[in-house]
Amino acid sequence: MTEIIEFEKEYYLQTITNGHLSELFDLKLITAEFQFHDFRLDGLAYDEKEKAFVIIEYKNKIDFEVLNQSETYYNLLQDNRQIYIDRFNEEFNTCLSEEDFDFKKAKVMIIGPKFTKEQIKRSENPEYPFELYRATLYKCDGKNGFITYRQINGDFNKRLDIKLDELKITxxxxxxxxxxxxxxxxxxxxxxxxxxxxxxxxxxxxxxxxxxxxxxxxxxxxxxxxxxxxxxxxxxxxxxxxxxxxxxxxxxxxxxxxxxxxxxxxxxxxxxxxxxxxxxxDNMKVCPACSTKNNTKEEYCLNCGQKLIEDDQKDEILNDKLQIPKDKIILLDLNYTLISNSWAIRYEKLPEKISKRKYEHELVDLIKDNYVILITASPDYTSEDSLKHIKENTDLNINESYWNFGKRPHELKKYWLEKEVMPKHGYDPDRYLAIESNPKTRAMYESFGIEARPKGDFI
Structure with missing residues (x-):
């Protein structure tokens, strides 16, 4: 049975939508929050087709001042263009100037569950650079739900399926x-x-x-x-x-x-x-891949999906490790695979988190002669420092790397596999071996016929 429920916090709507801007609106997220003087934008994005900035404002209930607030944000953008250009260049490591953007096509998207009649009528005026989107949250069962996004005075209508546990308090x-x-x-x-x-x-x-x-x-x-x-x-x-x-x-x-x-x-x-x-x-099963403690009833780690073993099985398992053929192209996971202490440093903030990383040197020794493609859910803005740290602390040569721009891990890695890896290196699944911690991502690789295993199968 499907029922409409409220967004308890504005942050819920903001976090979920910002995380899916690309698939919903074909926009690139620049930053989830943008602070300028005494004003804070809920989202700043970029429309590649229009070469224009998009300001996003979220509301979880009717707000009678939202259009006036949005007009202020829009005017700030037009009056302080270089500030926004600098933030864009910082996020995407570019050197664009004002002539590379079309500020006449900049706009404000206001996303919320309800709007007043006056706001809807005002949005009909083509002179106002505002677009209103009604977001409605549906609950299907205890775990699953979806959000619909419908543009007021427009044809846009999309649905985003979600897990209700994505609505998390910070x-x-x-x-x-x-x-x-x-x-x-x-x-x-x-x-x-x-x-x-x-x-x-x-x-x-x-x-x-x-x-x-x-x-x-x-x-x-x-x-x-x-x-x-x-x-x-x-x-x-x-x-x-x-x-x-x-x-x-x-x-x-x-x-x-x-x-x-x-x-x-x-x-x-x-x-x-x-x-x-x-x-x-006491007497818990410690995951050999990520060190998470699991209940004795669990067969697989609830954190990374690694198969759990009893102490009396360790010698047998150690003698039954798999070999890695040197002709395989390695699709390598970063967190909980190449990094050996991901669990211990999970709450560290950047850049300290990168500096505290340790690596699976036994795994490095096994794959350092292979062609290695790093595909990670870590955000793109960490790529330069992360690759530098790997180079300085291991003997591993990363031949190619692909990073996250706002997708879930298994969706992201499927995207890079289809868009970059297979078109470049071929569609024969036997050419590849994925070393991956995430069970959903391993299942994704296997759907292409690619062998996918956790690092515990090799070390």
Whole structure:
């Protein structure tokens, strides 16, 4: 059954649409947010056919001032053209000048679920460089949905299928409007946990966040006005006098303990956190490819898709590694394949993240005599620094490389395979060997008849 649901946050609509601008509107995203003086654009894109800038403004509900706001943004563009040209050149590593753009065809796209009658009528005027698009979010089931985009006073009508878990809260959204005291408490708690536990990740939700080790939930932290309610998912915890045993009270869902946490309680919380972590993480299966901890029931890593093995199988597996023929063209994955510590540095910011990368030198030794094509979901603007770091820290010669410009990994790699790799090197699938961490991407390669395996099959 399909039902219309609201975009809870404007950020949801902005993130999903900006991520699919190419397939929806045939636009190239320059930046998701563009700050200029006291103004912040939700999206700045480029129309290659028209050689024109496109400003994108998102709303998750009716906004009576959106046309006036958009007119201001449009005038800023026209009055400060070089600022926008510089941002374009920075993003795409070009040296274009004003004569390379058609500023007369610049426009503003306003995307939202509803508009007023006055706004719709005003958009009919061809003198106004505004286009209104009604975006409607549909829920099909618990996991799947789609968004329709229909142009007001136009023929444009497209549908984008999505997974509902793409509608994710970010840290910035969670912390918006929180008091300085709560921000300090949040940062203290987060830093204590993430600094002490390399394999713990954080997930953001509306007014709360959670800590997980691999796919094991440790606790959920709920924001209150001046403290946290922390729900811990462990059993029979020692020294838990301050924590309420909510199992005995039949409340709190599957959590066992609830702790009201203020700044002075963080050390106490860390003691309880350690106990839950040890309960959850003992005897877990550690992925040999990305080091993610998985439940013992899992056969394949939930993070990278690598087949998981028991300790008593390791010697047998090590003696059964596959060889890599030297005549194969290697389609090489970067994260979780060539990079050996992707999981450990996943929260690092650029450029520090690149400088902290380590590489699978055993894999490098196996493929360094092959023709290697690097196809990665990492963004294009990281390509120069990434290739330089690989060259300085390995013996691997990357013959060609292709990077991300806003697509999902398996879609992106299919795009480069069809557009560049096969037209250049031939359509015989036996010429290629893909070494790839992502199960969906391996399935994509296999649909072309190309052998695709995780690195654990070779090292």
């Amino acid at each position: 840290e910035e959204m969670l912390l918006e409007g929180k008091s300085p005291e709560m921000l300090d408490l949040y940062n203290d708690l987060k830093n204590r946990v993430l600094n002490e536990y390399d394999d713990v990740s954080i997930k953001y939700m509306v007014d709360q966040f959670s800590f997980k080790a691999g796919n094991n939930l440790i606790c959920v932290v709920v924001f209150l006005k001046s403290s946290f309610n922390i729900f811990l998912y462990g059993e029979n915890l020692d020294d838990a006098e301050k924590a309420v045993n909510i199992c005995e009270k039949s409340t709190g869902g599957n959590a066992n303990y609830k702790l009201k946490c203020k700044p002075d309680d963080i050390d106490y919380f860390m003691n309880l956190f350690r106990q839950v972590y040890e309960q959850k993480c």
